[in-house]
Amino acid sequence: MSDQPPPYAEKGTAPPPNENTPISVGAPPTTVYVQPQAFVVQHFREVPLRMRCMFCQADVVTSTYFENGTLTWLACFLIFLFFPLGCCLIPFCMEPMKDVVHRCPNCNQQVGRFNRM
Ligand SMILES: [Zn+2]
DSSP, rough: OOOOOOOOOTTTOOOOOOSOOOOOOOOOOOOOOOGGGOOOOOOOSOOEEEEEEEOOEEEEEEEEEEEOOHHHHHHHHHHHHHTTTTTGGGGGGGGGGGGGEEEEEOOOOOEEOOOOO
16 A cells, blocks of 8 residues: 655755865875075165075175166156256266166176166
8 A cells, every 4th residue: 555655755865065074184284385586575775785696596796787767757757847958868867866777797687676666
């Protein structure tokens, strides 16, 4: 009489998701951070800086050169607006208005730059 197959009482036969899956305790997960050495943060200023060259790996004191930068051109533009013609070239003769480029004296590569803006 009652030979009916039982309804799907065990419909969800899959084991419940076990969040606490036991892992080997004792060995902390090893997270490896790969830090490229070429991008060591250096705070370049106007003065030469002692650092390891990223190109030739030599321990050097940088050579500094002045180059026209954003501030140079901005000052030129502002002077051009308010002063007689010609005065706008003054910033190009003033080192405090220029960016400072640091070069490696060993391989002559640019290793850094100090932007004034
Ligand atoms: Zn170098």
